[in-house]
Amino acid sequence: MTSPVNYTLIDNIGVITIDSPPVNALSQAVRQGIMEALDVADSDASEAVVIICDGRTFIAGADISEFGKPLKDPWLPEVVNRIEATDKPVIAAIHGTALGGGFEVALSAHYRCAVAGAKVGLPEVKLGLLPGAGGTQRTPRLAGIEAALQLMTSGVPIAAARAMEVGLIDRIVAGDLREGAMAWAKELVADGVKPRRTSDQDIPAYDAAIFDGYRATLAKRARGQIAPQYIVDCVEGAATLSFAAGLALERSKFAELMEGEQSAALRHFFFAERQAAKVDGLSKDTPTRAVESVGVIGGGTMGGGIAMSFANAGIPVTLIEISDDALARGLSIIERNYAGSVKRGKLSEAKAAACRALISGATDYAALAEVDMVIEAVFEDPQLKQEIFAKLDGVCKQGAVLATNTSYQDVDAIAAATRRPEDVIGMHFFSPAHIMKLLEVVRGENTADDVLATCMQLAKRIRKVPVVSRVCYGFIGNRMLQPYGQQSQLLLLEGATPEQVDGAMESWGMAMGPLRVFDLAGLDIGYKARAALSDEQKGDPATYRVPDRLVEAGRLGQKSGSGFYTYDENRKPTPDPIVHEIIENAAADLGIERRKISDEEIVERLISALVDEGRKIVDEGIAQRSSDIDVVYVYGYGFPAHRGGPMFYADSV
């Protein structure tokens, strides 16, 4: 078998080239290849060594698919120590993304250069791990404690320019990276420059209070997660221990995390997310349709955010509203959102202006004649949606993709309103649509393969995580929410309080408990929907008696200042004795005897409700695979990623 690592001596420079598609991950073959190349470089006529990668990126990290299996020699820490110990100057030349173990390879080189578009980072925390090949010890020596903690506890990569600012790389190469790195290597040799080992460097001055500060912040921001806390321990170790002792601390903490449940869950989730983008039975080379312009119908809560998602990816949007007033309102909300992003430092003024300029408005559907795709986001009214699709059939050019953002309605019935059901699909965004990453792509009975492939590809372009769902009431996510919500109501009647139910779920890791979610969405929505149903369709009154009573008492949720809780002007919820009374009375009416309910019971019953429905969804073929459900729940419903998603969690317990 040929090695993915190639070594050549060019003039007086030894060049180690890694070529292991797709992302040059540090598989055993790559690790061994680097060691063998260093053996040659040690004894040949080279005077300096360049480490560079072919393909789309520098090394993107350890090979995650090898995790959880017995590790084969040579281990990565051994490889990076060997690189650093080399007697000739070693230069890492970075393009694409140098991540995790890949960046640790670069940190163990003596000098680092990168192209301007490169990014570097230590994203191990997102896998429930910490940098395990010296990253926790070398990063603070180069960048200082604060920048190191920031990089490792957030896991967010930084651009080359920023990396240079904090001392993590030494130069930015304009033009061809290989040529630039070779020229620099020759320059270093000509100047008689010696290896500069990161492990020999002192930690820049720091404030010792920073560690406890980070611990406290992370206890809130990354509630329940172990890895971020261990990163702080290791960085503190870098500051207070010898390099060797710091490495030993890192090694033991890394091993403990690797064995633990949180990392297993997050590793599952890493692959689940990538798997979700694949459609069974749809060949990789299914053609796609060009989407260079879109129309969005309805500029309300969802339409505005959807328009922003496309504009942010550089795709021009025509927003259609029912009247000039409604259009002006919709556009002004978009304006406000962009201004907010600028204020929070998320977007530069220039970028925000450029995105905003891509969104134009109209009240006449004729403006949609030439767009490549339309996304409908009007009121959740099946009749109205069908009328709109019939209209689109009349105005849109042939081949345009016609999508609906409906939360619950039958995509096939909507498609049937057109003479081109093959062009119709569901694209179900989550609120706020310009922020939430999940996109349920709802494949109708007649949706053409190229339309589906187009939407999956487009999702990535607008930085969403797509999951395919077949048609059913509520698709994957909202369908599962129903039994979950009903179970939360039963728990209230049987003896729990809203604050106990939400508290138990939030302590367990959910971003928000179910009753706070109901208050946020508005209790009137369900109330109105139920009003249209017969008693039989509504099912067990115990599952909706309390929210009905709340709505009848004028408590519609956050929007009216009270629901399951009472809210202050900052939308902070406070438990309310009136709600307790409403619950107790409803229980008495329904003949339900109240008892003490434990937090464990709350979690078990609510998660079981999700999982039972999830199983049905997989069995019925609505979801392609159970890991897709995990992706939906983590990205769309605030399920804790470190528990892997409801289906993974159920399997693991």
Ligand code: 3HC
């Ligand atoms: N190991 C194994 N496979 C990997 C991988 C890795 N580190 N990184 C990416 N892949 C695989 C993906 O699973 C995917 O495979 P598929 O095509 O079969 O689904 C393929 O490479 C392409 O990945 P993406 O679809 O994610 O491609 P993008 O171009 O969107 O993104 C990327 C590229 C930014 C490199 C992204 O893949 C990424 O963030 N990868 C993970 C990086 C990471 O977490 N590194 C740290 C690993 S832990 C570590 O290094 C421990 C060390 O400290 C000891």
Ligand code: NAI
């Ligand atoms: P909304 O009420 O905030 O906005 C709907 C907008 O559509 C209004 O501004 C209205 O003027 C406009 N409109 C109505 N009829 C129109 C027509 N014929 N032509 C052009 N515009 C028209 O509603 P929201 O919340 O944005 O929901 C829209 C759709 O998105 C619904 O189908 C809903 O189920 C779905 N959805 C909603 C989510 C949410 O959290 N609000 C989440 C995901 C999907």
